[in-house]
Every structure is written in C-alpha cells, then in structure tokens.
Amino acid sequence: MELAWDDTGQGLPVVLLHAFPVNRRMWAAEREALAPRYRVITPDFRGHGESGLAEEDSTMERLAEDVCGLLDELKLERVVLGGLSMGGYAAFAFLGRHADRVAALVLADTRAGADSEDGRKARHDSAALAEKEGAGVIAERLLPKLLGATTQANKPEVVAAVRAMILSTPPAGIARALRGMAARSDSTPLLGAIRVPTLILVGEEDTLTPPAESEAMAKAIPGAALVKIPAAGHLANLEQPAAFTRALEDFLGSLRF
Template identity: 50%
Template structure:
C-alpha cells in the first residue's frame, strides 16, 4: 500500500489488529527486513512496516533530507491510518528516526523499542566513514556498498552459519537506490546528539542489542537503558547488528512480552 506526504510516495504494509506496532528499518535495507516479525506478531497485534524514503518501494528523490523529516513521514503515516498512538520499533537507522520522532511527537508514543542503535551523534571518525561510503556508493554503486556493509550488519555467527540471511542482506542492498543510500548517509551524519533527550522520554522503553553487534556495541545500549527512565535492556546472543533477522524467534518473544506488559492506554 502507498500514501503521499510532501510530494513523496511512501510504501507500507499493514497487517493484523490490536495494539499498533510500527517497524522502522535499518540502513540500507527496507521493510522486508521485518518479515519474521510481521508474520509472527500480526497474529496478535497490528503490524505496520514502512519503507523509509529512498528505500524499497518508496520514492527515492536525491535531495538533502533530515531524520526529522523521516520522523514527519512516520507521523503522516499514523495520520493516514487514523492511529493516535503506536509502539515504534526502530533498528539502527530506524532507531535514529524513532528518537527523532520521540522529540517531535512524544505524545504519539505508546511505547518505544530501540534495537541496535545509539543516541550519540556521529564522531568525527564516524562522519568520515559515512563520507567514504557515500563516495563508494556514488562511484561504484550499491553492489560495492553491500560488500562493505555485510560485516557491519551481521554478526560472526550469522556470517558463518546463515548463508540464506547473508544472501538476503546482500541482495537487498544491491537493490537499494543509490540516491536513497546517499540521502541516508547525509541525514545520519548530520543528526544531533540525543543523549540529553533520553532523560525526557516518558513512555515504556525496551532497548535491544545483539551480543555480536560491534557497529552499535553493548556499551551504547547500556547507556540508553541507563538514561531513559525505567527502560529495560535485553541482549540477544549469537546476533549482530540486524538482530531481528539473526535471531527472529528471540526478538519476537522480547517484543511480544514487552507489548503484552504495557498498561492499557485509552485511545491507543
């Protein structure tokens, strides 16, 4: 399904009924990364997965966008679906968008799940790395980006033993529009530090991290869990940065238990 916001067409899936869970994907993937969650959790909840601008079936204009604008897209999707409040599930870049959303639209959050992400702005080294990856994408295309990103996205266990997952991640990045890759990299490099904001988050929050995630390591997850009032931390063994695909059953159980434990919220 599709909807339009600010002249851009965005794609999404909407399955099931109940508490709405909105899934925000990682860079440079698309909403298909959430297939195991949608299949399992839509039997109990309403699962909504969006292709962020520049990815999947959404438009991929080449321009300078901010993660705040990505968050505006998510708010517009909730408006389109007449959903006053939702649980946001953001992984990696999706977590950055979730934090941006929580700053602008905190009243629309029933709960927040931050997976394999961080609150800090990029370091100088991190920004340089994004610059070099952008040059790789521009000069050599998405295929070269895939080869660079595989070891950053998947943990050692998955790289060694889950060939189908490796092939899925590689092919998904191959298909990513170069314009979307470039826009994402600039938006992530320019995102503000959110550490001080963490203390202002009031909704129930679950922080999830793959034990083999060295892209956003455990220390980053522990920091978020410590700074967000009442937040819980869950570590998934034998999983790297894309923990929801590397250990989907564990990830699903964590989400299911967390959402089932939420207090009833009128109008949510």
C-alpha cells in the first residue's frame, strides 16, 4: 500500500495530518506559509488523495503506523505532529505508541474521547451508504457540518474546494475510515501524561467538535495553549487560513529544543 505525501522546505520537521474525508491538499496554505522556515510534511492517509487503498479498515492505529513508517523512510526521529479532526485521532494513536518521536503536538478541531454508541452506529450507517451510493451523498451530508455558517454563507469557493476533495475520495476509502474512526479508543487518559508543548486550535463555529471540548483538552494537558478561530467551523484552517496559520507560526516560533 503506497502512501503519497508532500515534503517541502527545510528546518524543524512539521507533520500535518488531514481531516476526513479530504486529503493533504487541505494544508496548502500552511505549506506555503511554513516552508521558508520549516520542513513541512503532509501525507495522504490510506484511501484518501493519492495514497493507496488497503483491504482492511483504516483504524487510527493503522494510520499511526503508516505515519511512523513514513518517518522511518524520511529518517526523521522526532517531529512536530499536528492533526485536524481525524488527523487528530491519528495523532493521539501515534502519541500512544510513539511518544518519544513527538517533539510538540498540534490538535485542531478534534477530540480525545471515543464515539458514543449512537456515534458509532451513525458512522457504520454512513459507511454502508458510501459503499452503496458513492461519495456524493456523503459530501452533501457532511458539508453543512464540516463548514461553519459564516463560510457557508460567504465563501462559496471554500465550499466548492471541500466538496471536490470529498468527491475525489474513493467510496471504499470513506467507508474504511468511518469504520476505523468508530473503532477508535478513548484517548482521554493520555492527556494528563502529555509532556511536550501542545497547541489546541478550534473554530468558534465548530459543531462537530465544539470549542468546549477543546477547552477541556487544554485544561487536561499540562501547559497547553488554546486558540479559538473566529468565523470558522470544523475545517478551521481552510475557512480562516490566515488566522489559523498565524497561530501555528506563533506556536512553532515559541518552541525551544
């Protein structure tokens, strides 16, 4: 199973893990802004973008091991690890298995907790729907949840870009990721043990992983910084790239190793 990724710039390596069900193109603004000072690595998860599709479900542990294998291939021992939404779930799985390889952590529009029983059922139902009817029905169901009201009203180009990324995702990749997310474990016990610099970002209009959840994570992680992005929903970096990237640059600039 082949992974696709972009590797841009030089300096402190920053690995950014994308959301479901889009791909590494969501990090274009961050790559452009950070590459003059940092080495920015943005993989496509299995079943997304230009990466291959495996037969088994895309559990968060498998995504984490894919990232670990990529770091091995690039001969990178420690990185700043960032993830948005599903990328955050994979980052938690990576942290649980390879904490020694994480120099700093960025968690955006994500949560530590596992799905509720209803949440798991909804994911399995959506997986079956994707396999039966394709990516289009998933796009139309998800877009109003992924993007904040401000973006939906005022940024049709962002809506179109997200829709295009979803439509480019193979239905089997969507289904396997949904089942993988449904199976993920509760990462809340990890929070108090995190000892690396941590930035938490969340869109103020995020209804999927609301700001209150990010506030709780920030309180649980020693020394974590929390930044709320105005006029942004669940895909905060795409909706308000300038504010998101500014917060990320400020955090990276504060790191001392």
